[in-house]
Amino acid sequence: MFGPKTEYLLDGICFGVDGPKVEPSFMAIVSKEKAFVVTLNPVAQSNHDSGVFQISHEVVHLISPLVYAEEEDVNFLEEGMATYFSKLITERETGNFDIAILGMNQKPLYKDAYELYLKLIETEPCAVKKLRKVQPEIALITKETFEIAELTTDAELIVKLLKHFPRN
Numbered sequence: 001m002f003g004p005k006t007e008y009l010l011d012g013i014c015f016g017v018d019g020p021k022v023e024p025s026f027m028a029i030v031s032k033e034k035a036f037v038v039t040l041n042p043v044a045q046s047n048h049d050s051g052v053f054q055i056s057h058e059v060v061h062l063i064s065p066l067v068y069a070e071e072e073d074v075n076f077l078e079e080g081m082a083t084y085f086s087k088l089i090t091e092r093e094t095g096n097f098d099i100a101i102l103g104m105n106q107k108p109l110y111k112d113a114y115e116l117y118l119k120l121i122e123t124e125p126c127a128v129k130k131l132r133k134v135q136p137e138i139a140l141i142t143k144e145t146f147e148i149a150e151l152t153t154d155a156e157l158i159v160k161l162l163k164h165f166p167r168n
Contacts, residue, residue, distance in 0.1 A: 002081060003132040006064040009035040013055075015042045020054040022061040036065050049096045053103070056093075057086035064137040073139040077161040080117025081128060081138070083110045109166065116160050124151050 011025035019039035027035040038058045044051035060082035066073055087100035104111035120127050128138075130149040135141050146158050 001085070001128075002060070002063055003129045003136075005062065006136050007034065008062075008065060008067075009033060010062065011035045011037045013038045013040065015040050015045055017042065020044075020058050022058050022065055024065075024067050034067050036062065038062070049090065049094045049099055052093050053086050053090040053096075053099050056089035057082045060085050064132070064139070066137060066139055074165045074167065075139065075141075075162050076113040076116050076165050077120070077128075077141065078138045079110060079165045080113035080115075080120075080161070083114040084117050087114070113165060116157065119157055120153060120161060124153055127151055127153065 009025075009027070011027050014037060016039045019041045021039050022036050023039070025035045025037040027033050038055070040051065040054045040058070044054050061074075061078065083100070083104065090099055091097050104114060124130070127149075130151060131141050131145050132138070134148045135145045141162065143155075143158055143162065146153055
């Protein structure tokens with residue numbers, strides 16, 4: 001759906017109160033390997049729907065993670081993709097059509113990112129694949145990437161998609 005993942009090692013999945021998130025693993029810090037760990041919220045251990053929702057969101061962040069990513073490297077495009085994908089997969093795999101909507105209502109910025117992503121694919125259904133052929137790392141996509149990919153996306157939408165997505 002979004003093109004191939006970049007090369008890295010998945011070092012594991014764990015549960016912690018600071019999840020859900022993707023971050024460099026201890027292996028990456030010590031050995032300088034490009035390796036990541038996914039942390040899910042503990043509720044995912046006992047609630048199947050929540051587990052599917054969380055992991056399907058985080059796998060999008062695993063498409064092209066950056067080892068030395070700063071918090072500001074995540075943009076509305078990537079969060080919109082992740083929210084879209086988690087909604088799609090959770091509904092398909094669990095039949096739960098409420099969990100994504102409830103999540104977006106609790107954290108409106110995710111809804112904003114989702115709606116921006118929907119605007120992008122409304123006119124450019126394969127936009128992300130085209131962008132990633134030019135720049136594989138989602139966090140490094142720029143306005144120029146849209147131009148090189150020959151997308152006709154509205155300039156204002158591009159600015160909004162590439163804006164830093166504040167976490168928390």
